[in-house]
Amino acid sequence: MKYSEIYQDMTLAAHRAYTRGIQTGSGGNMASRIAGADAMVVKNSGGSFGDCTAEGKGWIATDYNGKPLEGENGKPTREWLLHATLLKALPEVGAIVHFHSPYAIAWAEEHNEIPLTTWHSGLKFGCPIPVVDVPSAVVPAQAMDDIVKLFEENPALPGFVLRGHGLVAVGKTAVAAEHAAELIEETAQITVLEHLLKKE
Numbered sequence: 001m002k003y004s005e006i007y008q009d010m011t012l013a014a015h016r017a018y019t020r021g022i023q024t025g026s027g028g029n030m031a032s033r034i035a036g037a038d039a040m041v042v043k044n045s046g047g048s049f050g051d052c053t054a055e056g057k058g059w060i061a062t063d064y065n066g067k068p069l070e071g072e073n074g075k076p077t078r079e080w081l082l083h084a085t086l087l088k089a090l091p092e093v094g095a096i097v098h099f100h101s102p103y104a105i106a107w108a109e110e111h112n113e114i115p116l117t118t119w120h121s122g123l124k125f126g127c128p129i130p131v132v133d134v135p136s137a138v139v140p141a142q143a144m145d146d147i148v149k150l151f152e153e154n155p156a157l158p159g160f161v162l163r164g165h166g167l168v169a170v171g172k173t174a175v176a177a178e179h180a181a182e183l184i185e186e187t188a189q190i191t192v193l194e195h196l197l198k199k200e
């Protein structure tokens with residue numbers, strides 16, 4: 001994809017996530033692969049998905065060490081290492097999204113996976129969404145091996161949840177990754193609601 005196509009894809013994904021409320025304020029981040037360059041486009045640190053534009057505002061291109069490419073201004077998201085690690089480890093993945101999605105976080109607090117409660121999630125995902133413990137606000141280098149292992153054990157895995165933090169989803173494009181994230185969050189929401197109703 002050209003830069004203009006990457007910006008367009010990421011902006012569409014960012015606005016969808018923001019509009020649907022699965023990421024509010026200035027939280028969350030995402031990355032897209034720059035083909036053939038060992039580089040990626042990520043969200044600026046501190047920016048909001050609501051303010052990103054298809055002209056490139058809110059996005060910054062970096063190498064896989066989080067260093068901005070020549071001519072780029074600003075600071076990349078603090079989660080650049082998570083994105084670089086997954087893009088390197090998963091060649092078929094083109095983009096990664098990370099949202100602080102309320103229902104996925106709420107369910108993961110007391111459970112080790114989000115079950116595939118609906119037919120749609122069962123058809124799309126094929127396996128429950130795992131929850132991993134990473135006790136820090138930013139995923140550190142020492143957690144990366146376990147995260148990559150999740151995808152090696154199940155190459156079709158659409159994403160996972162960081163307990164007390166948020167979800168991470170992958171796809172061929174940012175829009176595809178965002179759609180996977182929406183379905184993970186929807187599945188978590190239904191699971192939470194069913195759980196609450198059964199308690200009555």
Ligand SMILES: [Zn+2]
Binds near residue numbers: 028098099137165166
């Ligand atoms: Zn986060």
